[in-house]
Amino acid sequence: MAMITANDLRDRVSFEKREEVDDGYGNTVGMWVAQFERDACILPSKGGETVIAARLQEVQPALIIVRFDAETATITAEWRLIETRSGSIYNIRTAADMERRRRFITMLCEPAWRREPSPARPRAxxxxxxxxxxxxxxxxxxxxxxxxxxxxxxxxxxxxxxxxARVPSRQQRR
Known part of the structure; x- marks a missing residue:
């Protein structure tokens, strides 16, 4: 991995954690709650294809690197992050201090969803x-x-x- 410097942290990401929130009627609802924002370096990896719902889907994972601190050390695979500039949502697959020097947290992420263009249909x-x-x-x-x-x-x-198509009557047939 290339050496990451502060100059490479050009993107801004927001981290969210899924928490059970009371809906006011005695039920709990799972909602994404914003935790904190950090500067990050987003490095797209080689894409691939995977079979989802019996059809091929493209998958483009990304390595996302943020500075190590007390809050970023709590990031797990149950969290997600949102790139604030574009609004892209990423699911975090792994989060670890790859260098083991407590300088950066490296996360392997995949896009959570991608809106596909609807196929052209003839208007009725x-x-x-x-x-x-x-x-x-x-x-x-x-x-x-x-x-x-x-x-x-x-x-x-x-x-x-x-x-x-009319069948002639009996009188006409004679």
Whole structure:
């Protein structure tokens, strides 16, 4: 690991600890409570992929280094930290004094969550039926017409179909 100096601590992070808080109705609710803020050095590591919910997710762990003091010595893997500039939330996986010189605490962290862009979905028009709006898009959907227009075409064509499909009566068959 490279030598870390005070000049490298360019980022600001806030540490939070999960505590049971009374909700006023006799129940306890787990909430993140802010503990303290420190200057930090955030070093992104090589990313990778992991299987989460039966699909591949990218994971980019980071090494986050803060100065050693009485408060930072209490950090455990049950805590999380928030980068104050960007609002990124990191789960702490490990926290230790790697150099064993009581100068810096090094934490291996992973992003807690990442908001993914929602896939583009076709907007349902008011003239389309619920069945049309609920079916997944297929090849040729750009040629699909609204139900009202389709019904109008069937209404115009209905007399022609009735005449051609009519079974002749017994008198006409003779």
């Amino acid at each position: 028009e008011t003239s389309l039926s619920w069945r049309t709006a609920m079916t997944p898009p297929k090849a040729g959907d750009q040629f699909r017409m609204p139900d009202a227009e389709f019904e109008a075409i069937l209404t115009r064509a209905a007399p022609k179909f009735r005449r051609s």
